[in-house]
Amino acid sequence: MKTIYFQNIRAGRAFWLALALVAAMMLAGLGAAHHMESAGHWVTGMNNQVVWGIPHVFAVFLIVGASGVLNTASIASVFGCDEYKPLSRLSALLAIALLAGGLAVLVLDLGRPDRLIVAMTHYNFKSIFAWNIFLYTGFILMVAVYLWMMFEPRMNRFVRPVGTAAFAWRLVLTTGTGSIFGFLVAREAFDSAVMVPLFILMSLSLGTALMLLLGTLVFWINRATLDPELVQRLRRLLGWFVIAVAYLVAVDHLTRLYVTGHHSLERFILIEGGIYPVLFWGVQGLLGTLVPIILLFSPRFAGKGYLVSAALLVVIGGLAQVYVLIIGGQAFPLDLFPGYMVTSSFFDGAVAQYVPSAVEIVLGLGGLALALVVTLIGARVLPFMPAEVGVARAD
Amino acid sequence: MKQSKDNLSVSARRAFFTQASSGVALLALAPGVRLVDLALARTSDEPASTTQRWGLLVDVERCVSDCDACVSACNHEHGLSGDPSETNAQWIRKVDLEDEQTGHRLSLVLMCQHCEEPPCVDVCPTGASFRRDDGIVLVDKHICIGCRYCMMACPYKARSFIHENLSGQKTHAPRGKGTVESCTLCVHRIDHDDSPACVEACSEVGHQALLFGDLNDHEGPLATALSNASSRELRSELKLNTAVRYRGI
Numbered sequence: 001m002k003t004i005y006f007q008n009i010r011a012g013r014a015f016w017l018a019l020a021l022v023a024a025m026m027l028a029g030l031g032a033a034h035h036m037e038s039a040g041h042w043v044t045g046m047n048n049q050v051v052w053g054i055p056h057v058f059a060v061f062l063i064v065g066a067s068g069v070l071n072t073a074s075i076a077s078v079f080g081c082d083e084y085k086p087l088s089r090l091s092a093l094l095a096i097a098l099l100a101g102g103l104a105v106l107v108l109d110l111g112r113p114d115r116l117i118v119a120m121t122h123y124n125f126k127s128i129f130a131w132n133i134f135l136y137t138g139f140i141l142m143v144a145v146y147l148w149m150m151f152e153p154r155m156n157r158f159v160r161p162v163g164t165a166a167f168a169w170r171l172v173l174t175t176g177t178g179s180i181f182g183f184l185v186a187r188e189a190f191d192s193a194v195m196v197p198l199f200i201l202m203s204l205s206l207g208t209a210l211m212l213l214l215g216t217l218v219f220w221i222n223r224a225t226l227d228p229e230l231v232q233r234l235r236r237l238l239g240w241f242v243i244a245v246a247y248l249v250a251v252d253h254l255t256r257l258y259v260t261g262h263h264s265l266e267r268f269i270l271i272e273g274g275i276y277p278v279l280f281w282g283v284q285g286l287l288g289t290l291v292p293i294i295l296l297f298s299p300r301f302a303g304k305g306y307l308v309s310a311a312l313l314v315v316i317g318g319l320a321q322v323y324v325l326i327i328g329g330q331a332f333p334l335d336l337f338p339g340y341m342v343t344s345s346f347f348d349g350a351v352a353q354y355v356p357s358a359v360e361i362v363l364g365l366g367g368l369a370l371a372l373v374v375t376l377i378g379a380r381v382l383p384f385m386p387a388e389v390g391v392a393r394a395d
Numbered sequence: 396m397k398q399s400k401d402n403l404s405v406s407a408r409r410a411f412f413t414q415a416s417s418g419v420a421l422l423a424l425a426p427g428v429r430l431v432d433l434a435l436a437r438t439s440d441e442p443a444s445t446t447q448r449w450g451l452l453v454d455v456e457r458c459v460s461d462c463d464a465c466v467s468a469c470n471h472e473h474g475l476s477g478d479p480s481e482t483n484a485q486w487i488r489k490v491d492l493e494d495e496q497t498g499h500r501l502s503l504v505l506m507c508q509h510c511e512e513p514p515c516v517d518v519c520p521t522g523a524s525f526r527r528d529d530g531i532v533l534v535d536k537h538i539c540i541g542c543r544y545c546m547m548a549c550p551y552k553a554r555s556f557i558h559e560n561l562s563g564q565k566t567h568a569p570r571g572k573g574t575v576e577s578c579t580l581c582v583h584r585i586d587h588d589d590s591p592a593c594v595e596a597c598s599e600v601g602h603q604a605l606l607f608g609d610l611n612d613h614e615g616p617l618a619t620a621l622s623n624a625s626s627r628e629l630r631s632e633l634k635l636n637t638a639v640r641y642r643g644i
Contacts, residue, residue, distance in 0.1 A: 040559035040572050047481035048555050051543040111541015111556060111573030118538050122521040129520035129544055185633060186514060186550035334552055336505070336629055337644070340492040344505070345479035346552065348490055353481070 004086050006383035014221045015376065022372040029366010032359045033108035041111065044360040049352030050330045055109035057322045058364030061206065062102030062371060063136070063177055064199060065318075067170040068207015069214075070095040070143065072234075074170075077146075077163030083230055086386035087215060092147045093378045094214055094371075095170075096140055101371030103136055105364055128179045135173045142166045151382070174203045181325070188265050189329030194252045201248055202318060205241035208234060209314035216308055218375065222385050228304075235307050239296035242314055246289045249321070261338075268332050269324065273351070276328040279320040288317010327354055448511075448530035448638060449580055450610040451594070452620055453503055455643030457604035460502040463489050465605065468596030469506075472581060473568040474561075484555035484570075486578045487593055492644070501644060504593070504605070507532055507553040507578040508629060511636035515545035515554065524575075530610070530638050531580045539574040546575060550630045553577050580638075610638060 009015060036043055046053040072091035076084035084091075107113050123130045146166045149155045178199030184190040212234055219226050253270070256262040269276050295301045295310035331352045336342065342349030379385060469487045470477040479485070487506040493499070509532045515524045516532065523539035526532050534545075546554045554577040561570055567583040570576055581591035589595075594607040608617025626640040 037573070041556065042482045042558040047558070048484070048546070049481060049552075051546040051556060111543070111575070112539065112571075115538070115540045118521055119540050122523075122538050124516075124519050124522040126517050127520045127544070129518065129542060133520065180544075183518075184547055186548055186630075330547070334550070336551065337490075337492055339495055340501075341495055342490060342492055344488050344490040346485050346488045346505075347481065348488075348505075348552070 005387040006089060007385050007387040008381070008383050009218065009222045009376070009379040009385050011380060012221075012223065014223070015380070018217075018221050019373065019376050022369040022376065025369035026366050026373050029105075029108075029363050029369060032362040032366060033113070035359055036109070036363065037113060043357060045355045045357045046360070047352070047354070049347050050327060050354035052326055052330065053354060054323075054327075054356035054360050055105050055364050055367075056326055057319065058367050059102045059106040059109070060177065060326065061319055061322050062098050062105065062367055064174060064203045064322075065206040065210045066095050066098035066102060067139070067174045067177075068203035068205070069098060069210050070166065070170050071204060071207050072211050073146070073150075074163060074167040077159050078167045083227075083233060086227060087211070087230065089147065089150055089384045090215060090218065090379070090386075091211060092143050092150070092166075093375055093384050094211065096143050097371040097374035097378065098210065099136060099140060100374055101367040101369075104370050105367035108363060108366075109360075128176060128183055132173075132176045132180065135169075135176045139166075139169055139173050142169050170203075171200060174200045181329075187329055187334065188262060189269070189325075189332055192252060192255075194248060194255070198245070198248045198252060201241065201245045202321070205238065205245045205314060206318045208238040208241055209311040209318070212238065212311040213308065213315060214372075214375065216304075218379060218385070221376075222379075224385070231304065231307065235296055235310075238311065238314065239293060242289055242292050242296070245321075246293075249284075264335075265332055268351070269328055273328060273331070276324050276331070279324050280328075283320035284317045284324060287313050288320060292317070330354075443527045443529040443531070445528045446611060448610040449585060450509065450530070450608065450617060450638035450640065451580075451591075452606040452617060452626060453639065453641045454604045454606070455501050455503045455641055457602050457643075458502050458504065459602055459604075460489075460491060460500070462600060462602060464596040464600045464602075465489075465504055465593035468592040469578070472565070472584075472592035473579075474563055474565040474570070482558040484557060484576060486553075486555070486576070503641065503644065505551060505553070505629075506593075506639070507549075507580070508551050508635070508637035508639045509578075509580060511638070513635070514548040514550060514633075518544045518548040520544065527582075529585075531582050531585070532577070533579055533582065534574065534576055536569055536571050536574050536576075539571075541573040541575065543575060549577075550633055550635070 044053055070091055072084050073088040073095075075081045076088045107116055110116075119133065123133075125131075142162075143166055146159070146162045149159045149162045175196050178196040181190040182192055182195030212231070215226055253266060256266050269280060271277055292310040292313045295306045295313075331354060333342075333349050333351060336348065466487055466489060467477065469475065473486065475484055475486065487504055490503055490505050492501040492503070509530055511530065513524070513526055513532050516526055519525075520542060521538045521540055523535045524532070524545050525535060541556065543556055546552075546556060554575050556575050557570060557572045560572055564570055568579070581589075581593075584591060590607045594605040597603065597605045606617055606620055608615045610618055610621075612618055621640060624642060626642040627644065628635070628637045628640055
């Protein structure tokens with residue numbers, strides 16, 4: 001068996017510079033949240049028509065990515081692929097960090113973030129949000145135990161069962177996140193059972209892309225490189241996940257296109273909805289799906305630079321996808337009176353306008369920055385980074 | 396014998412007086428009990444109960460297009476500014492409809508429909524959105540965390556989020572920045588045996604397009620009006636059994 005040694009990340013200039021940068025971004029995010037809370041949500045682009053804006057796009061992206069990024073560890077522990085073991089610890093750390101970032105954005109965007117204690121003490125168990133509070137905190141706890149099993153040699157024998165439990169939990173967690181939207185019967189853009197498998201596949205695709213991107217970044221800071229063989233495995237995996245997401249997106253839209261009652265919604269998202277068709281076809285479809293598939297599968301683009309570009313494009317495409325899903329779904333007017341043209345002082349029958357303001361974008365980026373701060377500090381404090389890979393040694 | 400005759404007459408008199416006084420007491424109390432039963436069914440210090448379900452009938456044929464007396468009355472009653480910006484609260488709104496095929500025009504009011512199975516209550520993580528036993532759907536401002544999930548779930552877009560600091564609040568309608576609110580059916584007025592401000596205003600301008608009452612009182616004006624002519628719920632396919640019904644659409 002191969003023994004893998006782990007070490008703390010090197011505290012070189014690159015480390016401190018990166019930490020300072022992301023810490024500054026995180027503080028800016030906190031400042032933005034403070035401004036939003038003290039002035040009120042009118043400083044954002046959100047309104048009574050588009051009630052969830054760019055902070056939710058970042059939060060959902062980070063939460064979905066968090067569950068997916070754990071995959072690398074799961075492949076090693078649950079499916080027995082030892083090649084992935086060097087990245088197991090980092091994968092679990094990133095999962096906790098990204099979830100913390102997403103939850104921070106979600107909480108700081110609340111109208112009353114000061115009432116977080118209320119959310120922790122009053123539960124309506126019919127609410128999917130309430131389920132998710134348990135799913136998210138449970139995930140952090142479970143991954144922490146998983147890490148303990150990995151770190152402590154005496155507990156190594158429990159890595160597999162605990163890893164399996166964490167893998168099952170992450171699938172349920174993503175089911176919960178997809179259900180937030182899938183159970184919204186009032187809005188035709190969301191009300192779909194496809195949301196759950198779509199979110200699970202998005203987590204696989206975004207999680208693998210984030211693993212590649214953030215892994216590359218952290219290894220670069222550590223003045224090391226990812227194992228090329230492992231990189232090739234992740235490359236193929238990412239390619240198939242991107243194809244799987246594209247397939248489910250196609251199924252979702254084709255289902256709606258078959259139903260006459262949904263034609264106007266589809267026309268809005270796919271053709272006439274202004275920014276939404278641009279994001280759907282241009283960013284999600286072309287840049288986030290087609291180009292990465294070519295980059296990931298064509299032997300002409302085998303270099304590492306192309307792989308990082310592909311992962312970055314998948315992440316950008318994923319953000320666009322979540323934006324179209326959440327914001328586009330709200331911008332399309334509710335059909336309260338089928339067969340009638342509708343006007344009112346509350347913008348009934350009209351496409352809702354939403355332009356994200358700088359303050360909420362800074363809050364969203366602050367969540368990403370928090371995830372990176374947690375990752376860097378975690379990797380500095382504990383040995384998360386593989387020191388040597390593939391060294392043959394008796395266990 | 397004489398004694399027993401006297402005893403008999405005494406007991407007959409006693410029985411008469413007992414029955415007579417019971418009858419008088421019954422005559423004196425019964426109408427009062429019946430009146431209270433009709434008007435309140437409970438006193439203001441008693442909790443709301445399922446014996447009542449408050450509701451509204453909107454008669455669209457009587458609703459006049461350029462009239463917004465109900466909206467103004469609601470704004471005044473609850474201290475809303477009435478400014479129709481994208482971030483401002485609107486608890487009740489006038490909606491103009493035009494049939495896409497025939498061009499026929501209609502005007503109606505839209506507010507919280509006080510569903511029997513409210514999606515806003517289902518999704519609220521803290522239980523701040525709740526339904527009173529008498530069917531009124533409300534928000535507990537003390538435990539609303541401002542997540543807006545209820546606004547995503549409402550099929551009628553009937554809820555508003557408070558985007559900024561407020562001033563000039565009414566004591567009977569407390570509001571708070573960062574929380575969600577919607578039509579309370581003027582619960583403070585109902586609890587004092589009065590009808591909602593919008594209904595009163597519509598009546599005052601002579602349109603009588605809004606009829607308020609107890610859906611459970613089968614002999615009451617609302618239930619009678621609903622049983623006499625057809626009416627419908629908005630988005631009835633969702634089977635939410637709304638307390639607000641519409642006639643004429």
